[in-house]
Amino acid sequence: MGRFTDVAYAAYAKRLTRQLGTAAVPRHVGVMLDGNRRWAKARGAGASEGHQAGADNIVNLLSWCDEVGVEVVTLWLLSTDNLNRPEAELRPLLGIIQKAVETLAEAHRWRIHPVGALDLLPAETAARLKAAEETTRDVDGMLVNVAVGYGGRREIADAVRSLLHEHAGRGTSIEELAEVIDVEHIAEHLYTKGQPDPDLVIRTSGEQRLGGFLLWQSAHSEFYFCEAYWPDFRKVDFLRALRAFGDRHRRFGA
Numbered sequence: 001m002g003r004f005t006d007v008a009y010a011a012y013a014k015r016l017t018r019q020l021g022t023a024a025v026p027r028h029v030g031v032m033l034d035g036n037r038r039w040a041k042a043r044g045a046g047a048s049e050g051h052q053a054g055a056d057n058i059v060n061l062l063s064w065c066d067e068v069g070v071e072v073v074t075l076w077l078l079s080t081d082n083l084n085r086p087e088a089e090l091r092p093l094l095g096i097i098q099k100a101v102e103t104l105a106e107a108h109r110w111r112i113h114p115v116g117a118l119d120l121l122p123a124e125t126a127a128r129l130k131a132a133e134e135t136t137r138d139v140d141g142m143l144v145n146v147a148v149g150y151g152g153r154r155e156i157a158d159a160v161r162s163l164l165h166e167h168a169g170r171g172t173s174i175e176e177l178a179e180v181i182d183v184e185h186i187a188e189h190l191y192t193k194g195q196p197d198p199d200l201v202i203r204t205s206g207e208q209r210l211g212g213f214l215l216w217q218s219a220h221s222e223f224y225f226c227e228a229y230w231p232d233f234r235k236v237d238f239l240r241a242l243r244a245f246g247d248r249h250r251r252f253g254a
Contacts, residue, residue, distance in 0.1 A: 016239035024246025026199030028072040035205030035229030048092045053231035055100035072143045080151035105132035110141045115191035116150035152215030159189035200245045204230045
């Protein structure tokens with residue numbers, strides 16, 4: 001029965017792939033990897049087992065993105081709110097994230113770019129994320145943003161703070177800055193500066209809210225909400241998201 005299921009699954013995945021046209025391939029995909037703890041609870045396991053199962057599924061997702069030609073992927077691994085979790089849960093979670101990011105770097109297939117308030121993270125975690133970025137700086141592959149200690153409001157506040165510091169260094173007065181500041185000025189100071197905004201944002205676990213993910217960048221994004229918990233997210237779920245994306249007529253705010 002299992003073999004028959006595997007064959008049927010593979011055939012369905014191939015059929016979905018054939019249905020996708022070039023219009024169904026977003027340049028930038030943001031993914032909210034949600035549901036690890038609920039996945040673990042449903043199995044009578046601990047939170048760490050759920051987080052590890054989720055971490056183990058990341059390479060699969062990136063491989064699927066590679067196959068269809070996605071250029072940028074942003075993975076939300078830890079929010080600023082998550083930093084307030086009990087130490088007994090947060091410490092092992094940070095360890096799992098650190099190892100997962102290092103595993104991605106060791107594969108030398110993708111360029112790693114940490115996005116988030118690294119100053120809020122433990123010094124060791126921040127250092128290991130930066131090391132992964134440095135190790136993959138010259139890799140000719142898909143760009144993978146790892147959002148750790150990330151919050152959309154914090155990102156916008158950091159961008160404005162950076163902008164103010166930059167202009168203060170130039171001697172620009174507040175009055176002068178107020179006359180010229182615009183959307184592009186702020187965008188140039190975001191964690192994802194220089195990158196295309198996400199075309200598609202996927203959230204697993206059935207939740208239908210952004211929760212602060214890429215608040216600025218997702219103004220014109222399409223959203224896809226999947227019922228599966230992140231550790232159970234399969235290639236067919238990813239292909240369905242791409243099919244839904246391709247079927248939509250993007251209005252870009254109109």
